[in-house]
Amino acid sequence: MSYTAEILGVGTELLLGNIANTDAQMISEGLSALGINVYFHTVVGDNPPRLKSAVDIARSRADIIITTGGLGPTCDDLTKQVLAEAFGKKLIFHEPTAERIRSYFKNSIRTNNMTENNLQQAMLPEGCEIFENAWGTAPGCAFESGGKHVLMLPGPPMECRSMFINCAIPYLRRLSSEAIVSRAIRIFGIGESAVEDKLRDMMVSMSNPTLAPYAKEGEVMLRVTAKADNEELAVAMMEPVIARVRDIIGDRIYGIDVDTLENTVFDLLKEQQMTVATAESCTGGLLAKRLTDIPGSSAVFKGSVVAYASEIKNQVLGVPKTILEEHGAVSRPVAIAMAASVRRMMGADLAVAITGVAGPAKDERDNPVGTVFVALSAGGRHWCRALHLGADRSRIRIMSANHALDMIRRYLTGVEILPE
Amino acid sequence: MSYTAEILGVGTELLLGNIANTDAQMISEGLSALGINVYFHTVVGDNPPRLKSAVDIARSRADIIITTGGLGPTCDDLTKQVLAEAFGKKLIFHEPTAERIRSYFKNSIRTNNMTENNLQQAMLPEGCEIFENAWGTAPGCAFESGGKHVLMLPGPPMECRSMFINCAIPYLRRLSSEAIVSRAIRIFGIGESAVEDKLRDMMVSMSNPTLAPYAKEGEVMLRVTAKADNEELAVAMMEPVIARVRDIIGDRIYGIDVDTLENTVFDLLKEQQMTVATAESCTGGLLAKRLTDIPGSSAVFKGSVVAYASEIKNQVLGVPKTILEEHGAVSRPVAIAMAASVRRMMGADLAVAITGVAGPAKDERDNPVGTVFVALSAGGRHWCRALHLGADRSRIRIMSANHALDMIRRYLTGVEILPE
Known part of the structure; x- marks a missing residue:
């Protein structure tokens, strides 16, 4: 089956225009590589009734809700409370997480000391899977309730990115018995429409793997995505597609699955x-x-x-x-x-x-x-x-x-x- | 009265993570300066039923809906059609706009010629105010229906920004008999929390004008906002506030209403x-x-x-x-x-x-x-x-x-x- 996801950004600073919602962009790109459809992004402030209403809308139109932000130690940070309540889950004190937070403060050179608020971050929805935070104190988590999956990630882009890659993607992969694998072919020196012209016949005739071009700043990215019973098979299915794209686009391809x-x-x-x-x-x-x-x-x-x-x-x-x-x-x-x-x-x-x-x-x-x-x-x-x-x-x-x-x-x- | 607005980003490329929703950030910042509350951002793809559902939600929770994107000449660009239909407005051919589009193509060095699709952009909701596009062919527009205001802006950030500043802000200012004026005090060399500490008593005791700090990348911005019967009065009300901030923050202020x-x-x-x-x-x-x-x-x-x-x-x-x-x-x-x-x-x-x-x-x-x-x-x-x-x-x-x-x-x- 094919899942749909909604990304729910929580943070008043997003609504004030202090920052752009780059978390939603990063997550969307990752979900598209997993073959998960994203139909909506929503941004809402640190306001429990409005957050609750946004959650109700999201659960009515998506299988997976991924929140970003509102996991910090201040009294504004209410994402866990609102989401747990909306899905009928209690928050339970998680001692290993508390210990991790204590040792984070012990081992790092910080001017601010740990407060009781920091330990609030160890309160987590019952039965959830805990996502460790490699860059900060706020853990994320994921749970399933009534057929819906809820994933909560921190807002700061570095924390969000690392937790999404290391914890959320493996969680999402396990949802499907199918393996969905995707590779990014990076191209410089030819425009998006020219790439489309050259590959149109090929793209139109394919259904698995699929091939889709994306315009990036001054360059083009081609995404190949394959579904199969296991990862090896999916990877193997992409090989001839990639080889054919190499034949057609040639040395304008500067890398596959590379950064920049x-x-x-x-x-x-x-x-x-x-x-x-x-x-x-x-x-x-x-x-x-x-x-x-x-x-x-x-x-x-x-x-x-x-x-x-x-x-x-x-x-x-x-x-x-x-x-x-x-x-x-x-x-x-x-x-x-x-x-x-x-x-x-x-x-x-x-x-x-x-x-x-x-x-x-x-x-x-x-x-x-x-x-x-x-x-x-x-x-x-x-x-x-x-x-x-x-x-x-x-x-x-x-x-x-x-x-x-x-x-x-x-x-x-x-x-x-x-x-x- | 105080208006609330929702920003509705339309574009599949946002949901695929190809670009970040910087239009919403830019508009949010501008609305906050106008004293208009933004409680939600939504992003939806180029899909009429889903766009319609997002519009229905937005009209139920905001006074003003500002859309970005989906005004281009391709068959994917359906924002005007969906919004006009949702609010019971017909699309009418607007000859001056068509003439502007024709002359745009005549006067610019472009490899692509004008097609009939480009003239689709001259179809505009009946009775709307037309927003001219300084950077492209797609005009924006605004109309009122049943007490709700709808503003449509193009997606490309340069077009969106210039139309927002030159057309949308003046439209929004006219909605209120009050003048709301705001100034940005830019500060470097002191953190957001230190600024808050120094100004807390002052901020708490004020209601008009208001004073609020925002953390920017490595610096702080203080927003002073005043409401009055007319602009002159509002500007005058801010003078003593700005003078007092200058006394307290001193030469760490590097400019007022400056860029960077x-x-x-x-x-x-x-x-x-x-x-x-x-x-x-x-x-x-x-x-x-x-x-x-x-x-x-x-x-x-x-x-x-x-x-x-x-x-x-x-x-x-x-x-x-x-x-x-x-x-x-x-x-x-x-x-x-x-x-x-x-x-x-x-x-x-x-x-x-x-x-x-x-x-x-x-x-x-x-x-x-x-x-x-x-x-x-x-x-x-x-x-x-x-x-x-x-x-x-x-x-x-x-x-x-x-x-x-x-x-x-x-x-x-x-x-x-x-x-x-």
């Missing part, structure tokens, strides 16, 4: 013990920022020169004035010179450089907004892409960085660096 | 015709990235050296080896030397430098994760903050950049650079 383009590049660099440096103009440090978002990036990333003002390209990066004057700062020769120079300066194995017009106005040579050159310098050679990325500043910057990462990825995997 | 810390710094630099450069280690380009997020930043930002590997601090920034060896890369003398050096290299009026341990591990000198030094070099002098920012990598990086921006802001406004 920058993580893929990081892994490749680390594997090959190579280092990288960047020289950035219009991206203004965004590429370096993305590479250093990754814990452990110091093993592969040397540094960057952000040469935002034109004269810095000469004064700091040493791009010859003659080249800058002849071709302008936004040009192929300048991008190549920037890459070669930053590679030398930083003593890196390879380097990328980005120079372009992110707007709001054309540059002094009348290059329209969106004109960008991305160069790679490696192994004594160089390559350069000339791009036209539209008029949106933020998109121009993200896509420019994506292209730089894609060129590194292609170099390190030995596929054509300038396709088409 | 980096925008505040950008405005100050531009006003004073000063330029800035940055040298970054653990932030890895994040500060440069944030400064160059701002269109027009080239007027004030020269560039940055991201010296992520230790040797780059010497080889590129010229920090003497003796200093690096004696004090270690994460130290006050190195931060100061980095700032002074990048200021000279880039010919900037002022420079900031950040060096620290963002984790995952301690550095080789046993500095714990979260140890960060932020230095400012300006006018032949220098200042340095020593910070301990906890263990979360992302927070360490954001807070380090915030501190650097705060030091620049303090220098340019002539207040103490190292308070406390």
